[in-house]
Every structure is written in C-alpha cells, then in structure tokens.
Amino acid sequence: MDSLLCFRNVNVLAPMVRVGTLPTRLLSLDYGADIVYSEVSVNVLETVDFVAPDERVMFRTCKKEKDRVVFQMVGYTQEPSLSAMENDVAAIDVNMGCPKEYSTKGGMGAALLSDPDKIEAILRTLVKGVSKPVTCKIRILPTLEDTLSLVKRIENTGVAAIAVHGRLKDERPRHPVHCDFIQAIAEAVSIPVIANGGSLDRVKAHADIEEFRKATGASSVMIARAAMWNPSVFRSQGLLSVEEVMEEYLKYAIRYDNHAFNTKYCLCQMLRDKVESPLGKQLKSAQTNEDICEGYGLQEYYKKTQAELQARREAIQTNHNH
Numbered sequence: 001m002d003s004l005l006c007f008r009n010v011n012v013l014a015p016m017v018r019v020g021t022l023p024t025r026l027l028s029l030d031y032g033a034d035i036v037y038s039e040v041s042v043n044v045l046e047t048v049d050f051v052a053p054d055e056r057v058m059f060r061t062c063k064k065e066k067d068r069v070v071f072q073m074v075g076y077t078q079e080p081s082l083s084a085m086e087n088d089v090a091a092i093d094v095n096m097g098c099p100k101e102y103s104t105k106g107g108m109g110a111a112l113l114s115d116p117d118k119i120e121a122i123l124r125t126l127v128k129g130v131s132k133p134v135t136c137k138i139r140i141l142p143t144l145e146d147t148l149s150l151v152k153r154i155e156n157t158g159v160a161a162i163a164v165h166g167r168l169k170d171e172r173p174r175h176p177v178h179c180d181f182i183q184a185i186a187e188a189v190s191i192p193v194i195a196n197g198g199s200l201d202r203v204k205a206h207a208d209i210e211e212f213r214k215a216t217g218a219s220s221v222m223i224a225r226a227a228m229w230n231p232s233v234f235r236s237q238g239l240l241s242v243e244e245v246m247e248e249y250l251k252y253a254i255r256y257d258n259h260a261f262n263t264k265y266c267l268c269q270m271l272r273d274k275v276e277s278p279l280g281k282q283l284k285s286a287q288t289n290e291d292i293c294e295g296y297g298l299q300e301y302y303k304k305t306q307a308e309l310q311a312r313r314e315a316i317q318t319n320h321n322h
C-alpha cells in the first residue's frame, strides 16, 4: 500500500460540505496536505450519479434497474468510468459524525454513533466489498468508556484508520476540543488515529499541526476550518497571505471550471471578516467566474484558460467525429 495511505504521519484536509470541492483539494495538496477528503455526498435519491464538470448529471442509475441497464460509453478517456467510485478514489470514508439534520434524519451521520451494530454492519460490508482502504470519521461519546468500546468495535471491522473529531455530537465548533479523549483512543487501538477538531484554538499554521498531534497522541492530524480560512496552513514554510492564496485558488477554479457559486462561497470563507471590503463587495455581486476574476485582476488568465479549454473541446470533438 502507498505509504501515505497507511494514514500514519500524514496531514489531512478534512471533509467539508461545499468547501472541499476540487480547487480546495488541489490547492491543499500543493501546499503540502498528504491526503484530501472530498465533501460528504448525501445520496438522497439512492442513486449513483456520474456528473459532468458543469454539474449536468450525465448518467444516473439505481438499484431497481441494476440487472437491466446497459451503459454505453464512447471511447475517449474523458468519459466517466462505471466503477468510478472505487477506481477513481484512493480510499472510501464513512461519515459518522455529521450532526446536521439531513444526515441524522435518515439514521446516518452522527445518528450512527448511538447504533454501533449498524456502524459495524456498514463498515464490514464496505471493507469486504471494496478493494480500497475504508476509513471512518466519528465524534466522541459522552463517556470515555462508551467511546473506547465503540472504537474497538470499529477497529475490528478491518478499517484502515479512524478519524476522531474530539467533540460530542451536541457540542458546537467553538467548544474546546477534547484532546484527552483522542489520546485515550489512540492508546486503545492499534490502527492509526487521525486527530481532528483543533482548528479554532490550536492549529493556525503548519507548526501547530505537530503540536496538536503530540497533544492527542494521534498518528495524524485532519484539518477543516483552518484550511478553509487559509489552505496554506499545510505549508511547512509557513502561512502565505490570504490574498496570494485566493489568487491561486481562483486559478484552479477557472482551470477546472468550478461552479461560480461555489468559487464565491470558498473565497468568502477565506476573506472572513473582510467580506465587507471593496473586494468582498465585488465578489458578492459577481455572477460568473469571469466576474470574480475582475476583482483579482485575473481577466487575462481567465481568457487564456478559456481559450485552452475550448481548443481541447474542439480536439475531442474532431477525434469523436472521425
């Protein structure tokens, strides 16, 4: 197995709804993150979707037609692969810590924490069914005893690692993280523990990551908000100014045709208390990635990248027609 995927001594970008889209993941990797988690995918329809870069659903299937559907592929490499989930990812994670209603209503997310039998069943099935490592991300339970009993059961399912957000289900992000719980978990299991929850009071820059790891006795550290505010938190040479980081972010957003609303959302998180600045106001009124570029003086970059993408589209079209 790839050494990074042992989940030991790695710095990890946490899963974050809306924030953890491709530009954030690529930028975090550039700055030194070892592993990046995608946002959680809430599959309300119980379908499998293959989605084009413009968010058009290209092919959606479900259990009911499983034995009958024929998926026709065209030959070139840009097409989604049928086993995309497994083949296009390094590992698969199960979110068992999300306290938001959309997860808990269906008995998923943090609701799972009170149903260890279900946790075990889900993880065992996944570990058996996929060829990639499976991990899971939990929050802690009200007592240490229950928490340790849960993580031991999780370990026994064969997962490759466990990420622990050191807060209770009902604790808010502003509450201090319980490093002592994470430490006890790290001592109780032999699989790697990835400590999470340190963004607000402990991790502000790269050097703090190692401090947080030591304080929790964990193998690795997973970072959410500190990376949302400034992904260069992963940079061993130190933080870059948020202005510089926003520019690099925007370049990725253009290159990968990120949805403009998502680009705006992520840039606003980086601006934080500067959303009322002239740049913040310009950003707020922008409707397209092109509009956003104006505020950052990246109009030329936008035009150049669009021309390159168009040339690639035409080349694919020509190949396809022959």
Ligand code: FNR
Pocket: 014, 015, 016, 017, 018, 019, 038, 039, 040, 095, 096, 097, 098, 137, 165, 173, 196, 197, 198, 199, 200, 222, 223, 224, 225, 226, 228
């Ligand atoms: C999150 N978190 C989260 N967790 C998860 O397992 N799946 C998800 O999709 C999300 N989405 C998400 C969005 C946003 C905007 C935030 C701020 C957080 C929780 C996150 O991964 C992490 O557990 C907590 O934020 C605590 O870590 P930090 O922020 O202290 O590093």
